[in-house]
Amino acid sequence: MGAGKTTIGRYLAEMLHWHFLDSDHEIEARTGASIPWIFDKEGEEGFRRREESMIAELTRLRHVVLATGGGAILRQSNRQNLHQRGTVIYLDTPVSMQLERTAMDRNRPLLQTPNPEQRLIDLLRVRDPLYRETAHLVVPTTDGCARDLAQRILLSLSTL
Secondary structure, X not given: OOOOHHHXXXXXXXXXXXXXXXXXXXXXXXXXXXHHHHHHHHHHHHHHHHHHHHHHHHOOOOOEEEEOOHHHHHOHHHHHHHHHHOOOEEEEOOHHHHHHHHOOOOOOHHHOOOOHHHHHHHHHHHXXXXXXXXXXXXXXXXXXXXXXXXXXXXXXXXXX
């Protein structure tokens, strides 16, 4: 959450001359509802079912850079589809950077809590091992701007 998936993904797609897709944006576009609204009406479980279906569909596409929501990694089927159907890049971002990037973002239902920093710590504790298990490439995001990170990813992809 707040790792730069969308920004870096757009740059990477541009460099590859591929399409960029964001699974959360696709869910919103197809349902006509915001992610917070879906969370409010269907709960996290309802959202995760929608997300699972969307990822199953989007991972079948070719020549796309796909950004997923941070919690997509929680479902085994998502991890499997992402890992087997594409190259997964984990943008490893410290909680302090995530907190800074998401501080004013009200479109993140899981962070609408009195202590968003603790929530990010708790989420990362669960998600980090899953990201690492699924990823083909782990990229620290502490060094460089989004375009530079996308360039570094592009160079790393050529060696995989």
